[in-house]
Amino acid sequence: MEHHHHHHHHGEISGGKLLFSVVLNLVITVAQFIGGIFSGSLALLSDALHNFSDVMSLIISYYAHRLSHRPQNLRQTFGFKRAEILAALFNASVLIAVSVYLIVEAFNRLIEPQPVASTWVMVLAALGIVVNGLSAWLLHRDADRNINIRSAYLHLMGDLMTSFAVLAGGALIYLYGWYWIDPILSLLISVYLIRSSFSIVRASTGMLMQFAPSDVSVDAVMETVERFPSIESIHHIHLWQLDDESVFLEARLNFHDDLKLSEVSEIVHDLGHALEEIGIAHTTFQCETGKTGREAVSASCHHH
Structure with missing residues (x-):
């Protein structure tokens, strides 16, 4: 004898907010990337790379979010609910890879410090703070309810902290000419990213491997x-x-x-x-x- 008990709970999350964040972050990425090349700042380039990975993560999150709301059919009997978990796993893995690359670059810069145009750095970091702050604020309410939105939100929070750090770094270079602060910031940003991404990799892998959920024994x-x-x-x-x-x-x-x-x-x-x-x-x-x-x-x- 079989018994089915269904209880539907929809955490409705606005795809529009995600889409708006994508556009905002695309603008900042291009600006910081160009600025990073002109100013010679690795920290600014790493911030741009963050933002680019954000744009990717937000696009994937947005698409996965739409997919997960598609109805189930005779072939996809569970619908596309796992799309969001796959997106979270992919995003977090990409971030870890990007961070490892930046760590290597930062060590090279520490051995041979490069001059950095600090005014560019400060202006673009300030722009990053505004854009990331706004995007993170848009998504923060949904982040608790959904691993996919949480991975996108973590990207944004990481970027917000990064932009603050880069702004402070730009100021120190401007005031004291401490060029070594730039790769140090890049290192710290990357380590933070690896830490936050790892927990998402673990949680999403657990779901895909069908482990028993942590909160139900x-x-x-x-x-x-x-x-x-x-x-x-x-x-x-x-x-x-x-x-x-x-x-x-x-x-x-x-x-x-x-x-x-x-x-x-x-x-x-x-x-x-x-x-x-x-x-x-x-x-x-x-x-x-x-x-x-x-x-x-x-x-x-x-x-x-």
Whole structure:
């Protein structure tokens, strides 16, 4: 016997905000890239590279966000919900690669410091602060609810901090001629990026590998089932996460007695509600009686 319990929760996130952030960041990237070349500032170039990776991440996030809202069909039975997790994984991985490259460049610059035109650096860093601040502010409310938006938001916050650092660096070069501050900033920015990206790589990989979600334990499932005296045991448990919101449980339930289908249906329905309280929205149970499970009641019951 199968039981389906569906509970839909839509974290509606505005794709328009993402699109607006893309345009803003594209402008700043081009400006900082040109400025970085003219001023000879590695920190400004690394900021431009950040911003470019931001633009890429925002475009991917926007497209994945639209994909994930497409309805499911007979071939894509889960819809495209995993698109956002793939986007988050890809973005974070690219950021790590970019950061490693910048670290190497920064070390080269520390060995042979290069002169930097500080006025350019300060003006463009200030522009970066305005644009990234505005974009991050647009996305911050949705960042908690969605790993894909969170990866885009992290990019923006990283950029905001970077722009502040680059502005301060430009000021120090302008006042004291400390050219070495430029590669040092580039190093710090890159290390920060690697750290923040790594946590996203870990979380998104966990979902793609169908690991049990961190906030719902198999023990909690067992404890919930134990509250039902008519159920002898639960086994063959599979617990996984489709995306940020949907947790799925699939298991076999062994009943003490050979109950009528209507009675089993009622128990399973109540169990579905109890499991919803610990964060499991979708449940599928195969119900059996007797230790071997051979005398399984084979019928199907759907509950929405």
